[in-house]
Amino acid sequence: MSRLRDRVAIVTGAGRGLGRSYALRLAREGAKVVVNDLGGGLHGERGDGTPADDVVREIREAGGQAIANGDDVADWEGAHRLVQAALDAFGDVDVLINNAGILRDRMLVNMTEQEWDDVVRVHLRGHFCPTRAVAAHWRARAKENPGPRDAVLIHTTSISGLFGSPGQANYASAKSGIATFAYECHLELNERLGVRSYAIGPSARTRLTESSPAAVEAVAKPEAGFDFFDPDNVSPFVVWLASAGCGAPSGTVYTVEGDEVTVVQPWTRGPRIKAGDSRWTLEQLDQAWPELFGQAGAHA
Ligand SMILES: NC(=O)c1ccc[n+]([C@@H]2O[C@H](COP(=O)([O-])OP(=O)(O)OC[C@H]3O[C@@H](n4cnc5c(N)ncnc54)[C@H](O)[C@@H]3O)[C@@H](O)[C@H]2O)c1
Numbered sequence: 001m002s003r004l005r006d007r008v009a010i011v012t013g014a015g016r017g018l019g020r021s022y023a024l025r026l027a028r029e030g031a032k033v034v035v036n037d038l039g040g041g042l043h044g045e046r047g048d049g050t051p052a053d054d055v056v057r058e059i060r061e062a063g064g065q066a067i068a069n070g071d072d073v074a075d076w077e078g079a080h081r082l083v084q085a086a087l088d089a090f091g092d093v094d095v096l097i098n099n100a101g102i103l104r105d106r107m108l109v110n111m112t113e114q115e116w117d118d119v120v121r122v123h124l125r126g127h128f129c130p131t132r133a134v135a136a137h138w139r140a141r142a143k144e145n146p147g148p149r150d151a152v153l154i155h156t157t158s159i160s161g162l163f164g165s166p167g168q169a170n171y172a173s174a175k176s177g178i179a180t181f182a183y184e185c186h187l188e189l190n191e192r193l194g195v196r197s198y199a200i201g202p203s204a205r206t207r208l209t210e211s212s213p214a215a216v217e218a219v220a221k222p223e224a225g226f227d228f229f230d231p232d233n234v235s236p237f238v239v240w241l242a243s244a245g246c247g248a249p250s251g252t253v254y255t256v257e258g259d260e261v262t263v264v265q266p267w268t269r270g271p272r273i274k275a276g277d278s279r280w281t282l283e284q285l286d287q288a289w290p291e292l293f294g295q296a297g298a299h300a
Pocket residue numbers: 012013014015016017018019036037038039040041042044051071072073074099100101102122126156157158159201202203204205206207208209
């Protein structure tokens with residue numbers, strides 16, 4: 001029950017759903033938790049911060065330590081206030097879980113500019129701003145106090161972002177970008193600052209999935225047996241990644257659903273053709289492409 005004793009964790013969008021489950025589980029394992037949530041409506045409209053306060057109350061009643069923060073994670077100043085709140089309350093930050101999210105599903109031909117911008121903002125910018133704020137703190141900390149650290153970033157991608165999903169061009173594009181962002185964080189922060197960076201694509205029954213007519217039946221609670229889509233099934237893996245000394249290689253991406261964790265294999269270069277020290281002609285390409293795609297097979 002004390003895997004995360006003395007660690008400070010920020011969880012964004014932790015007033016509900018998956019983030020709430022992570023925050024409660026982190027606190028049970030001894031972490032001091034900053035529960036961020038702007039208390040937004042399903043489509044990202046501002047609320048009253050109540051869900052974050054409720055989670056903090058639940059953690060404290062169980063004997064844990066937590067504070068609430070109601071900032072918008074996609075707001076530059078707000079994200080800096082969030083990290084500062086952790087430093088003021090607990091003196092440091094060891095773990096940032098970027099989880100806050102919204103949906104505005106619509107087929108591409110009907111999607112509005114606002115629907116595109118809102119989703120890309122909350123997810124992609126909402127990952128960048130808190131990460132940027134905490135990374136600046138980690139760099140300053142490393143300068144003041146060189147030595148091994150074990151800081152952790154856990155970002156939230158999704159199966160739509162990794163494999164595509166009709167009606168979610170905004171969401172899938174942002175989530176795909178987040179998987180790449182996780183790898184970028186690994187490249188820039190792992191060796192230099194000792195930060196491990198991961199992305200997970202969860203599946204769970206939350207307000208988000210229950211709002212989607214396509215998903216609501218699929219994630220329903222069964223009358224008996226293992227409740228595959230309970231958000232609490234995702235938390236152990238997230239808490240394990242966040243724990244000090246966890247050996248999961250930095251820069252990796254996972255799907256986490258029910259009782260299953262899958263490593264997602266990254267983009268790789270496939271078969272190739274070469275023109276031979278000269279620029280391709282269109283006629284040569286006419287000739288060569290069947291060979292290229294023949295080699296690539298189903299992977300193309
Ligand atoms: N539930 C799933 O099956 C599933 C699948 C794939 C990915 N995800 C991702 O998991 C994350 C959590 O989703 P969930 O299903 O728990 O949804 P949820 O709606 O239950 O919780 C998301 C929380 O984020 C908060 N939030 C939204 N915008 C915010 C902002 N700008 N700043 C601060 N807080 C904000 C909301 O108020 C809400 O409480 C999201 O990133 C989502 O895209 C979920």
